[in-house]
Amino acid sequence: MSKDFGLTKKSKNREGLAVIFYVWNDVVYAMNHGDLNNLIVPARLANQYQKYFHIIEAAIADLEDKSNGRWVYTGSKGWERFDFALEETLEIAKFDSSIVV
Secondary structure, three states, X not given: OOOOOOOOHXXXXXXXXXXXXXXXXXXXXXXXXXXXXXXXXXXXHOOOOOOOHHHHHHHHHHHOOOOOEEEEEEOOOEEEEXXXXXXXXXXXXXXXXXXXX
C-alpha cells in the first residue's frame, strides 16, 4: 500500500497535517465524526469511510499488525505510536470486551 494515502504534494506539505487511527487487539479504529455516542469505532464503520475509503484502507493495511496504541501518520515521519488517553480507551471498550473498565 502507498504510504502517502493518496494525499497531494500540496496537502502533504501543509503544516499540521496528520492522520490518526487506533489499534487494539489487531483491530484498527478511527474517529467517527458526527456521532457523539460512538466517537471511536472500527475503521470500516466510521461515518467518513466512503469519503476517505482509500486513506482508511491504506491505514488498515499498514496498522493491522501494529501494537496497541494511538497511531499518528505525518508525511515527514510516517507512523508514530502514542499511548491511549483514558477517553479513547473507554470508547474502544464499547467494541472490545477484553477491556475491563
